Amino acid sequence: MSLPRTTDRSDAAGALSGSRRRKSSFRPEVQGLRALAVVMVMAYHVWLGRVSGGVDVFLLISAFLLTLSFVRKAETGLPFKLLGHWLHLFKRLLPAAVVVILAVLAGTWLILPEGRWAEILDQAWASLFYNQNWLLADTAVDYYAQDHAGASPLQHFWSLSIQGQVFILWPLIFAGSAGLLAAARRLRPQIGTRLSYPGLLAIVFGAVFIVSLAYSVEQTNTNQAYAYFDTRTRLWEFALGSLLALALPYAKPGKLLRVILGWGGLVAMLSCGLVLVVDHSFPGFIALWPTLAAAAIIVAGQSGSRFGVDRFLSWRPLVALGDNSYALYLWHWPVLVFALAATGVEAPNLMQGLAIVATSVALAVLTTRFVEKPLREWRWPQLRAWRTAVVIAACGAILAGPAAVWQTTLTAEEAATAAQPAELTPGAAQLTPEKAGEPVPPAKVIPAPAALVDDWAGIHEPCAGLNATPDPILEGCRQQVPAEGTTKRIVVLGDSHAQQYLAALAPIAASRGWELVTLLMPACRFGAESPERNAECNAYNQASAAYVLEHQPDAVFTVASLTHEEAPFETEVPGYLDGVRPFAEAGIEIVGIRDNPRFTLDVAECAQQNGPDAAECGAPMSESLAEVSPLDGYMGQMDGLHLMDVTDLICSEGVCPAVVGNVYVYKDDNHLTRTYVESMMPMFEQRLLAATGWT
Secondary structure: OOOOOOOOOOOHHHHOOOOOOOOOOOOHHHHHHHHHHHHHHHHHHHHHOOOOOHHHHHHHHHHHHHHHHHHHHHHHOOOOOHHHHHHHHHHHHHHHHHHHHHHHHHHHHHHOOHHHHHHHHHHHHHHHOOOHHHHHHHOOOOOOOOOHHHOOOOOOHHHHHHHHHHHHHHHHHHHHHHHHHHHHHHHOOOHHHHOOHHHHHHHHHHHHHHHHHHHHHHHHHHOHHHHOOOHHHOHHHHHHHHHHHHHHHHOOOOHHHHHHHHHHHHHHHHHHHHHOOOOOOOOOHHHHHHHHHHHHHHHHOOOOOOOOHHHHHOOHHHHHHHHOHHHHHHHHHHHHHHHHHHHOOOOOOHHHHHHHHHHHHHHHHHHHHHHHHHHHHOOHHHHOHHHHHHHHHHHHHHHHHHHHHHHHHHHHHHHHHHOOOHHHOOHHHHHOHHHOOOOOOOOOOEOOHHHHHHOOOOOOEEOOHHHOOOOHHHOOOEEEOOOOOOOEEEEEEEOHHHHOOHHHHHHHHHHHOEEEEEEEOOOOOOOOOOOOOOHHHHHHHHHHHHHHHHHOOOEEEEEOEEEOOOOOOEEEOOOHHHHHHHHHHOOOEEEEEOOOOOOOOOHHHHHHHHOOOOHHHOEEHHHOOOOOOHHHHHOOOOOOEEEEOOHHHOOEOOEEOOEEOOEEOEOOOOOEOHHHHHHOHHHHHHHHHHHHOOO
C-alpha cells in the first residue's frame, strides 16, 4: 500500500511535502483524511491482516491535489516547468524513502536469514527506482499472506512505485492537453469558446477512467495476483481523483447534504475492509467503495456546520499526524515485519500491535523532523535545477553504494560456494549404505543461501509438434525431446512436488533417450475429480488425463501420496487410483513416487539462523510421514502401477534433517532443492529401473 505526499497547496511539489504552511487553498480536512487513511492501513496490517482500502484513498487524494495544482497554473498563466516540477517532487520524496530502505537493509542483515538477503537487495533497487510494483507482480507475491514475518520489509513500496510512475505520467497529460488545446485554438479560434482546459482534461481523464477500470475488472477476475500490482489496473483511481478535482467547482451541496456526505463517506471508508471480503478482489470494481467514500468526504469539504465530519478531520492531532503520514507509511510495514521475525510471533496481540504502532509513529516523527523538513526548507537546491538534481543523485548514491557492495559480496560468496569440489558436497549419497558412518567433510553448504530461491527444477521448452495441445488449460505444457531417436515417452503429471523430481528424472531421460512432457499446476496433485480439490485443479487434471489418453505415452510419472503439516501427516492422494486407472487400462505404465516430508517452518532459513546441524531444524519422521506408507495400499491394485520410495535418501535414523552431506535438503518448508535431488540421481535411477523393469 502507498501514501502520497500531497497536500492541498498551490504547487504540486510543495503539496507532496506535507508542509503546514497555511494558504487559502489549504484544506485541513484532507490532511486529516490522509491521517485517518494511514491509521486504517496500519490497523488492518497489524491486527486484521486484511486490505483496508486506505491505499486507494491515498491514490485518489494524490491525483486530486496534483490536478488542482496544474489546473491552477494553467488558469493563472504560470508555466508548467515539468523538469523542475519532477526534480522538486522527487527531491522531497526520496530522502525519507532512502533512510527507510537503508534501515531495512540494516534490519535484514541483523534479523533475517541469509537466504532472503538477495531478494531484499533486489527490492531495494526496485524501490529506489520506483518499479517495485512490477517486480512483485512478476514474482506473484501474495499480498494477503497472513504470515507477515515471512513478507518482504519493502513490499509496501509497490504503491509508492505506482505513484512515482503516475507523478511522471500525469504532468505529461496536463502539458500535452494544454499544448493540444493551444494548437487547436490557433487553427480554429472558435474552439476556445466551446472547450476549456478543464473540459479537455475531463474528457481525457474520463477515457482513462473507463478503460483502466474495465481492464482492472477483467484482470482482477483472471489474474488477481498480478493485477494487484499492475499500474494499469490502478490508473482509474488516479483518474477518479482528477475528475473529482475538475468537478469540485461545480459541486455546491447545501450544509445538510455536506454533513450527510461527510459522515456517510467516513463510515463507508472505515468499514470497507470489515463489511466486504475484499481479499483477492482488489483492485477491480470493489475499489470503487473506498474511493467514492473518500470522494464524498472531499465534496463535503468545509461544511460550515459544527456537526460536519470536517470538524473531526480538522482536529489538530489528526492533522498533525497527517503531516507525518508519508514517513509513517514508510516505517510501519518494516517495523511490523522485523518485529514479528525477531520474536517469532505470527500475529501480534493488542499490546504488541500498539508497541509496533508507537514505534512507527516515533520513527515517522523523527524522519519528518530531521530528514524531510530540513531538506524541504534547504534553500541551496531551490536556486538551480542542477542543484536539485545533485541532491537527488546524492540520495540515490547513499543507498546505491552499500547495496552494490553487499550484492557483489553475495555474488562472490555464491560463486565460491558453487565452485567447491563435488566430493565435499555428497548430498543424498551421504545416506547410502556405502557411506554409512563416514564423517561429512568440512565445506560450505550448497547452494549458497542467495541461490536457494532459484534452485528449482524444471524443463522449459514449450510443447510443440506431436506434443502440442490446443487446450488452453494446458498452455504450461513443456517438453524435453532427445536430439536423436526417442526410446521412451513419459508424461509428468501433478504439482510442484512432481516437478522437483525433474532434477533427477530429466538428466536420466536425456542420457537414455527418453522424451519428457510435463503437465504441472501448482498445488494440484494428480488424481480423479474430488471435492477436496478446487474446480480449477479438477479441470486441469481432467484435461491432463485427456492429453495422456490422446497422446498415448509409454508411462506417466506421478506423486502418489500427499503430506500435510499436521496430523494425519500423510494420506493417499484423493482419487489417485481412479485417476490413473484409465491409463493402466490403455496400456500406459504409471510410476507413483511417495511424497516427501512437509514441515511447519522454513527449513533452510532455520538452518541459516541456527546452524546446519541444529536439532530444531529437523523433524522426526513420525511428525512428517505416516508410519505405514500409503503406497502399501496401492500394491496389487492394477497392472502397470510401479511404486517408488526415496524417503531413506531424505531422512535418516528417524529424523529428516535440514542439511545432508553439505547440501540443503529443502528450499522452504516443503520443496526439495534441485541440488539435493540432483545428488539423488544415481540412486533414483537405480530405483526407477528396479521398480519398472525398464532397461
